[in-house]
Amino acid sequence: MQVFRNSGCLLALLVMFRGLSLAAHEPEIQRPEYFDIKDLNFAVEKQLPRTMILTGQSLRETLLKMVENEKWSCWIDPEIDGTHQVELQAIQITTSEALQKLAEKTGLGILRIDTIVYVSTPENTPVVATTAALRKLELRAKLIHWPAHRQQAWKSRHSLAWDDLSAMSELIEKAEQLWDVQIEGEIPHDLLPAGHLTNVLLADVLSLIAANSNQTFVVSSSGESCRFRPLQPDDLTIRVQFPDVPQDRLLKLAADLPQIKIVDQKPLVIVTGTEPDLRQLYWLTRGKPESSTNVSRPANSSPSHGLTTAVEQGNSQGKKSSKKKTPENPAGLNPAKLKITLKPTQTTRLAVLEQLSQSGMVIEYSEKDFIAQGLPLDQKIDVVAESIPLDEFVKSLFPVGKVRLQVEAGKLILSPVIAQP
Structure with a gap:
């Protein structure tokens, strides 16, 4: 699987934010050796089925209409053409299922990062979902050591809007003002169409901005600043334990997830995989049928390419029987x-x-x-x-x-x- 972008395709200038002097004097957050699967907070979501027939509209317009009922936002990778027209007929299905249909129809990777629907190539989407999840796991481990006002800065949610043809640097400046965190490092000088992110976390905004240049970010030990850095191989997977699931059952359930690795490190069993794969394995351990786990990905892609969200429809299905x-x-x-x-x-x-x-x-x-x-x-x-x-x-x-x-x-x-x- 290609996990790094072809740098030759990034026709972008790089801009430097106020140097790296502050970050150079502060130790970086140290990642725990592994996390508990429960730390990823996979949760059942209630979505009411509805009918959507969208024709003659751009990919961007279609996505915005699809997610408005859920109060989600959209972020389309700058390398993806959001202006080309798409058609979608979704009859009495949930928004997540409709996103899956759109992914299959367009051949794109479509997934959710918290309240943001992210659209990119099938190769990039699991990478971005995984790095975004890792950064939030690291933050959660570090928050308890920070003063209350600094904890609140990283926990708070804000709405971020920008005009047409805005540079990434403008988004950074807005984010610094909203969250009161200094942001340093190099980012691509891409120009973005007008957009709006509602009720989002700073960590997710930084993950999306960094994604376009094969980067992620690291937070200083005080939480007052962060800086962009290149992706490393250990950013591409998450190591977790399933404390309540026997190893033999994990191995059986993971048989259809070839990217998952399970290692017995007695007394612990460590599972390594991307965020989408771990999400799918988690719901399998919970006894959720495949029909309740929606994976938004194009046809013929591997299960790790796209969004996995366990969905519980708002209307009751009643008791199962013959x-x-x-x-x-x-x-x-x-x-x-x-x-x-x-x-x-x-x-x-x-x-x-x-x-x-x-x-x-x-x-x-x-x-x-x-x-x-x-x-x-x-x-x-x-x-x-x-x-x-x-x-x-x-x-x-x-x-x-x-x-x-x-x-x-x-x-x-x-x-x-x-x-x-």
Whole structure:
């Protein structure tokens, strides 16, 4: 995986901020050998599903409309063209799921850093997420040694706005005034389109600014200043322990995450990986199904390329049983009129039905009844759809004449055709 940018592509002048004399006399924050996975504060987020149909707008405009309900901000890497037009049709899905669709459609890496949706290449996004997480972990370990006013400076959240064609140096000056922290070092002299970050931490702002020039930042021992520095290999992964998870279970769950490394350092088991991979592994240890962990990344990329956020939809899904029944459809969608387009893929009938349910459709069926008729729902099949009605699409998942489908008040009821003796 390419983790450093090609410096030859950075056609940027570098500007120096007030020298490095202060930082040179202060020891840097020392990183602990490892962290507890709980220190990363992975949390379930409640997001209500909604419908978004966005056409004829730029990538930047589309992103802003997508995240406004969540009160998130957007930061598009200066090397990414935010003006090209994109289209998105997201029907009854959460914002995180919609971001995943946009990542797949555009081939970009899209992830969240706290309240900021960051857009870059699939190679850069996990690097930036990891360095941002590391800096905040280091800060948390150091805060207790600082006076109250200095702790508050790094804990406080502010909104940062800038005009069109603003230089990175202007953002730095604004940040220094808002957070009362001296910022030193070299940054690229890129010009940015007008933007606005709402309710953000200084550490996340610094991580995003530094990312465009293969840098991160280090905070002085007093917390009064920080400086940008080049990325180092140990910035690219985080070392954590899962104190409540046995090693054999960790190894089993991490089998599909090839970038994760697990080392037994008795009496501890140390897990090393990027922030997105560690987030995914954490939710696996918590028993979260894959459908509840949204990874925003382009198709055919590895799981580490993009955003992972465990999402709990705002409407209750009820108790699980063999009789699958989703809540009443809030959008009043008509299954006979909704058109489905799906690129050729191989998956299971169950995966398709579950995905349709998560998208807001009300689908009722008995898995046991289908098994009894020799139609296991976990069997892999070839699936493709090109703008066909939803009810016809569902029928196409089964052999001709083998499934009965009824539509009642916006609800699909599926049942197998009983074979005659």
